[in-house]
Amino acid sequence: MSKGYHIVVCGGIVPDPLQRLEPVSTPSGPALRNEMMLPAVLDPWAASALYEAAALAKKMPESKVWLVAAGPKAKLQQVMMVTGQKVPFELVAIDAPAGGFTESFAVAGLLAAAIKSIPGLDYSRLLVFGGWESASRGAGSTLQAVGELLEISAQFQGVDELAVAEDGSFTVLERVEGGRHQVSKCSAAPAVLGWATGNLAEPPNNPQVGMANMRAIMPALQKAKAEKLSAEGLSFQHVALPAEQRETRIVKDTPVDVIANEIVDWLRGAN
Amino acid sequence: MERVLFLGHTGENGELGRAALEALHAAAGLAEELGCAFDAGLVGADVQKAANNIGSCGASSFFAVSGVDFAEARYGSDVLAAEALCRKSGATIVIAAGTSRWMRVLAGAALRLGGRIDTHATALGAGQGAVSISRWYYRQRMEAQLSRAVRPWIIVLEPGSAPAWQGEEKAAALVDVPVEVTDAAKRTSFAGYRAPQASEQTIRPDAELLFVAGAGWTKKQADGNIHIEEASKLILDFMHKSNASLGSSKSLVDLQGEGQAVLPFLTHLNQIGQTGATPRHAKGFATCCHGEEPHVVGWRFINERRAVNTNPNCGWAQGKADVLYVADAFAVMAKVNELLS
Numbered sequence: 299m300s301k302g303y304h305i306v307v308c309g310g311i312v313p314d315p316l317q318r319l320e321p322v323s324t325p326s327g328p329a330l331r332n333e334m335m336l337p338a339v340l341d342p343w344a345a346s347a348l349y350e351a352a353a354l355a356k357k358m359p360e361s362k363v364w365l366v367a368a369g370p371k372a373k374l375q376q377v378m379m380v381t382g383q384k385v386p387f388e389l390v391a392i393d394a395p396a397g398g399f400t401e402s403f404a405v406a407g408l409l410a411a412a413i414k415s416i417p418g419l420d421y422s423r424l425l426v427f428g429g430w431e432s433a434s435r436g437a438g439s440t441l442q443a444v445g446e447l448l449e450i451s452a453q454f455q456g457v458d459e460l461a462v463a464e465d466g467s468f469t470v471l472e473r474v475e476g477g478r479h480q481v482s483k484c485s486a487a488p489a490v491l492g493w494a495t496g497n498l499a500e501p502p503n504n505p506q507v508g509m510a511n512m513r514a515i516m517p518a519l520q521k522a523k524a525e526k527l528s529a530e531g532l533s534f535q536h537v538a539l540p541a542e543q544r545e546t547r548i549v550k551d552t553p554v555d556v557i558a559n560e561i562v563d564w565l566r567g568a569n
Numbered sequence: 570m571e572r573v574l575f576l577g578h579t580g581e582n583g584e585l586g587r588a589a590l591e592a593l594h595a596a597a598g599l600a601e602e603l604g605c606a607f608d609a610g611l612v613g614a615d616v617q618k619a620a621n622n623i624g625s626c627g628a629s630s631f632f633a634v635s636g637v638d639f640a641e642a643r644y645g646s647d648v649l650a651a652e653a654l655c656r657k658s659g660a661t662i663v664i665a666a667g668t669s670r671w672m673r674v675l676a677g678a679a680l681r682l683g684g685r686i687d688t689h690a691t692a693l694g695a696g697q698g699a700v701s702i703s704r705w706y707y708r709q710r711m712e713a714q715l716s717r718a719v720r721p722w723i724i725v726l727e728p729g730s731a732p733a734w735q736g737e738e739k740a741a742a743l744v745d746v747p748v749e750v751t752d753a754a755k756r757t758s759f760a761g762y763r764a765p766q767a768s769e770q771t772i773r774p775d776a777e778l779l780f781v782a783g784a785g786w787t788k789k790q791a792d793g794n795i796h797i798e799e800a801s802k803l804i805l806d807f808m809h810k811s812n813a814s815l816g817s818s819k820s821l822v823d824l825q826g827e828g829q830a831v832l833p834f835l836t837h838l839n840q841i842g843q844t845g846a847t848p849r850h851a852k853g854f855a856t857c858c859h860g861e862e863p864h865v866v867g868w869r870f871i872n873e874r875r876a877v878n879t880n881p882n883c884g885w886a887q888g889k890a891d892v893l894y895v896a897d898a899f900a901v902m903a904k905v906n907e908l909l910s
């Protein structure tokens with residue numbers, strides 16, 4: 299029997315974190331100003347998941363990685379031009395709205411349906427990866443819901459490490475309170491793992507990987523079905539940027555002793 | 570008519586943690602605002618002590634899912650427990666603390682219940698009889714107020730967003746809710762906790778001060794050299810003297826990926842910001858950190874902010890800190906440590 303995994307990474311797209319974001323209201327609910335113009339990136343924690351998936355697949359022969367991504371087709375294409383250069387995967391694209399104000403369970407429904415439609419996917423070797431929270435909604439609920447819809451009851455969130463043993467069991471480190479990790483052992487796949495940062499840096503661009511990926515990415519994008527997301531019963535009263543802009547007092551050309559004294563007074567609550 | 574359920578799990582000491590007591594305070598307050606009843610639902614190995622601790626909170630019933638299967642956090646069993654407690658109470662609004670244990674399972678429970686969930690809620694209330702919550706989007710960049718019509722609605726409250734419930738201890742009559750944990754749910758087993766390899770705990774959520782050590786500590790200084798040992802000593806010395814919680818900028822993997830030296834006591838969990846934590850502390854003090862937006866979004870819940878940076882045009886100067894000291898952090902921290910001795 300093959301020991302490899304079928305790893306499906308769920309990864310959305312988000313605005314580049316260095317961009318300034320501003321909410322606007324639209325007839326279909328809140329959105330971002332110039333949303334379609336903002337440069338997008340693969341959601342950072344989902345990107346960690348993708349790199350971890352690729353590294354695991356490399357270690358375990360006969361493994362395969364899919365990336366299931368829902369987002370507006372044009373944005374997905376833009377992000378795939380970059381992400382496609384990083385590690386080998388097969389894209390499953392869903393043409394749907396992306397963004398923080400969409401409903402997590404609606405997105406999960408699309409992702410789960412897309413996963414179910416992957417030909418030849420072996421559930422007994424399935425690991426569903428993704429980011430534990432998105433950089434947009436940041437709810438930590440989508441992957442759990444995907445797991446539920448696929449009836450997978452071994453789930454882990456805030457994962458920084460996955461170690462697979464000879465017998466197919468694996469050990470997972472999840473972030474918990476107080477700067478610690480919880481260690482869990484799981485007897486076998488299938489499982490859902492919502493990754494935090496993990497232990498791998500962003501891989502450098504690899505043109506060969508890029509070329510191989512692109513052959514499948516373009517058809518996958520062309521094939522992507524346009525889907526709507528429902529938001530039954532959800533209403534936003536308002537969305538606003540925090541008003542907070544501080545008046546920064548800049549202290550310069552001041553002796554270190556004076557600065558240190560002022561800081562210590564502040565720490566002690568004297569000013 | 571709404572019905573509110575407070576969901577809590579015990580901690581390692583068999584009691585409810587502070588975050589749970591905050592959620593209880595919020596749940597009891599919401600029920601009062603709505604003029605409706607509320608229940609408490611508790612999960613743990615043995616929850617009697619926890620129930621007695623909150624025995625006078627005014628809950629109509631104290632439901633319990635307990636036993637060895639529920640001693641530790643595990644998705645398969647915790648999701649069953651949460652689902653069973655919600656069904657037993659028949660609550661329309663469920664309030665729980667955003668602990669790692671609840672955050673891992675409550676979305677799954679909401680889906681099983683045909684309900685909805687919102688996490689990281691920072692406030693909740695019932696103006697004009699309709700429940701609404703506040704939460705942040707895009708990693709603390711914008712705040713929204715929202716409400717939902719679908720029930721049950723599970724609201725997971727961000728720790729530190731409400732006062733903790735306080736009250737007399739009183740014997741609570743537990744109503745046991747039986748839950749059968751199938752073998753499939755038990756495929757996972759708890760194997761302990763792993764603390765950072767560093768000799769000491771540097772993350773202290775209850776500390777008054779957050780001290781951020783930025784990547785500048787590990788960069789070439791004016792003399793053209795890197796001073797990791799001196800930086801480590803200054804930072805750890807300050808940590809001992811101030812009892813602060815230690816935060817870092819950038820992720821460790823980013824730093825290592827860039828071939829940079831890293832401070833040996835930092836772990837993933839120290840990271841503050843876009844792909845790190847957003848802790849709550851009364852004061853924050855950043856050193857050798859530029860104050861770029863992906864870092865500063867993690868400071869949303871830090872009240873007073875000061876920074877030391879050699880660069881007068883760093884991000885902190887752009888309205889992100891109250892005070893920016895333009896100075897060499899090595900010199901400043903050596904003096905601060907001396908003064909704190």
Ligand SMILES: Cc1cc2nc3c(=O)[nH]c(=O)nc-3n(C[C@H](O)[C@H](O)[C@H](O)COP(=O)(O)OP(=O)(O)OC[C@H]3O[C@@H](n4cnc5c(N)ncnc54)[C@H](O)[C@@H]3O)c2cc1C
Binds near residue numbers: 786864897
């Ligand atoms: C997707 C994504 C996610 C990210 N997530 C995060 C995140 O979660 N957290 C985060 O922090 N960053 C994050 N970043 C990175 C972020 O954009 C910045 O690169 C990072 O915050 C920079 O860290 P720094 O300010 O410590 O280091 P640097 O940018 O290297 O700045 C070092 C600073 O130290 C100062 N300095 C050096 N020596 C001294 C001295 N002797 N005395 C005083 N000052 C000195 C320098 O003037 C400089 O300002 C993310 C980026 C991306 C793209």
